Amino acid sequence: MPATRPPSMADVAARAGVSHQTVSRVLNGHAYVRPATRDRVMLAIEELGYRPNQAARTLVTARTATVGILTTGTTHFGPASTVLAIEAAARTEGYFVSVASLTGYDPETVRSLTDQLINQGVDGVLVVAAQQEVMRLIDDLAPGVPVVAVAARGDIPPDSRIRYVQVDQALGGTLATEHLLALGHTRIVHVAGPSGWYDADQRADAYVAAMTARGLEPRVIPAGGWSAREGYEVGRALAPEIASGTGPTALFAGNDYQTMGLLRAFWEHGVRVPDDVAVVGFDDIDGSGYLVPALTTVRQPFAALGEAAMHALLDHWSAPDGGEGGVVGVIPPELVVRESTAAPRA
Template structure:
């Protein structure tokens, strides 16, 4: 049996009754193509099953229409949701993505992961690794393509070529803390995320500042990580304090999975939420509204993050600010918070 060749751009042009150049303009979303001509070319593409030769286009245009994404542990809700949002925004802009994950956080691993993405001919790299150690390593790597990082980084080097997009983590934490204060709570605890993560650091910093500004002594309890299991271990200790009448009346958790672990520990100890202690999380993960009680939390607008990060990478305007976008989160009030008994 003789193999048939795949349809070419010339085949599309012949079927649509237009020139090769017109097909090219349609494929590249050129503005100056009449609607009826564009529809006729698209109908020919669909009928023939034509697929553009991306390798040939990259050689002709010096652009691969592919963006690289460098990501840390993508099983965490925040990074995973950010990667998904970037992929959706890139696809909407006509780009594919290539993802490289970091198995370790030393400078050689970071350099190798970046080099692998760049060697694939990506037009730019989006870094979804909100950890100080990793970004410090990236600062020491020579960058040959545009790079945008999604991180709430306060210590950006003045000469860094990297542009940043961030959710205002400090604002989100301040909203959660202020909510507790406005309910009348004065014995507050912040269950903090892992040290060295920009998000965790910003959330803890804003909690301390907001509580102190209200004349409330801030208390930080490190969880050591982001997981429900780590929240559960902290929750057992706090539950013992609450049961003894000396614990907090409100807990501000660094994320929703920590809050889930806290809820389990409180339930096991007979500590009622929100009757005995109010609880707020951060992220608004899927299902947080179906917990018992439903979880008050801070919602991160991941779709907006993906769009802003992709736009910042594709934009080439001169003199662009290092921080390309700061996106506000929103407090979502549910049943896990109430005035102190």
């Protein structure tokens, strides 16, 4: 073989002793290839260092093996972790990703970025958006390729062609609240995430439902955002109440970053966690087990979420007429109990 060119499919066929068409079937995952033949082809590919020509495959299959990811707020832990999980799942399935991050939530920006992805020839679009206004704008688009959304959306239009995968945010809120109730707490406050986010709303609604079911008065404090700074400000306001014994004995925060701010504010005011107030977070961010005290939190299974999103897109391609929209995958979260929660003081 000349050393001046990379190995071709014909070279692989010659090395394996099969036809050019058989090599093509193996590369495209065709079911009707005998295992022994497939093994010979794969061995020849490995020995020769053959790499398929993606441009040529696109001409044959009418697919680019690229999926688009339209995302919002990639600096936030949840969306960023979801995007990384989807990229890993796509790579496992043999796909590349093209990521477009929204800088605004107006119709023009959403449509422009979606069009950019479509113009790149992506085979499908995965939308990572927890904001209600963004998903309602996505409803009005007709991109011409399958769309899968990662969003804990409850207001899906009945005629939607979009498929949804989601972490069960309501279950996560219930797990956090029920854990504190089981410890004996009755004065529990929920520090909520920003309004207009599906995740924040479902966690808050689950907290209210769990408290109401026990005949207890819910108290939701909007933090206005997801950051440690916003949690810190809430903690500063609550610390005097807690120190006086008239405030909550437990807090369920909208996410772990808010919890970091709460812990700082309580430390500054001499409020002990969990002796004076128990604290539960959400997400199980890297390092939450090394806070002082180690944080009890709700873990979101991002790897499983990314795999579910990619599989939903693969199923979309194989279904007649693209299949129906709606929720096709719900991933349960997990409560991780650590040192920041304990029974209330007698």
